Amino acid sequence: MDASVRKIVEEAAASMSYERPSRDEAEAAVGVLLRWIGEDPTREGLIDTPRRVVKAYEEIFGGYGQEPADILTRTFDEVAGYDEMVLVRDIDFISHCEHHMVPIIGKAHVAYQPDGRVLGLSKIARVVDIYARRLQTQEAMTEQVAAVIDAALTPKGVAVMIEAEHMCMSMRGIRTKGSSTVTSSFFGSFKNDRSEQARFLSMLK
Ligand SMILES: Nc1nc2c(ncn2[C@@H]2O[C@H](COP(=O)(O)OP(=O)(O)OP(=O)(O)O)[C@@H](O)[C@H]2O)c(=O)[nH]1
Numbered sequence: 001m002d003a004s005v006r007k008i009v010e011e012a013a014a015s016m017s018y019e020r021p022s023r024d025e026a027e028a029a030v031g032v033l034l035r036w037i038g039e040d041p042t043r044e045g046l047i048d049t050p051r052r053v054v055k056a057y058e059e060i061f062g063g064y065g066q067e068p069a070d071i072l073t074r075t076f077d078e079v080a081g082y083d084e085m086v087l088v089r090d091i092d093f094i095s096h097c098e099h100h101m102v103p104i105i106g107k108a109h110v111a112y113q114p115d116g117r118v119l120g121l122s123k124i125a126r127v128v129d130i131y132a133r134r135l136q137t138q139e140a141m142t143e144q145v146a147a148v149i150d151a152a153l154t155p156k157g158v159a160v161m162i163e164a165e166h167m168c169m170s171m172r173g174i175r176t177k178g179s180s181t182v183t184s185s186f187f188g189s190f191k192n193d194r195s196e197q198a199r200f201l202s203m204l205k
């Protein structure tokens, strides 16, 4: 290990209270990675790259600064007694896998069965977006989306299915192209009643 890299790693280990590094430190870390891949971070095209990467990370990983439960505090109960399933299908997202920090590209399908109250539809997509903009495993993300809706709305049931392609499997490693991973999470009526679960799955076809 390069002495300067070792110093950075040791300093990171020493500050294991997980204190947030400064922006300058984050930019310096990008510079180290550029040198690691064999680049010259001082050449013209790369001079601003550490700054850009840190700025991009703020956006790509902006989900750490947001609390999904806060998005779901506003509910509506004037729905004329509607108590059937509400399904928001095909919510596009791009997340990043926590093992390799490369993209997970997919769609989330989120359904719930109201118990008197409903959510603003956009809030469901916002919740998916917040969890996506954190480092993830697909399983954890699926469970998190379902759990936060269940806790915030206390509906009769929640069902979440996510289908996604993991770039860590396509652009590196095993290099499978086009495989998709499907995960699902069921709460309440969708967990206890197989016919409700089947109805959710059939509505996704
Ligand atoms: N369960 C699960 N695994 C994931 C997810 N994203 C990536 N992985 C897997 O995480 C595993 C990490 O395995 P390791 O053996 O530690 O890492 P690796 O040497 O890079 O593995 P390979 O990808 O097989 O080269 C790999 O099998 C990835 O496919 C995810 O969302 N869920």
Ligand SMILES: [Zn+2]
Residues within 6 Å of the ligand: 097, 098, 099, 100, 101, 102, 166, 168, 169
């Ligand atoms: Zn990965």
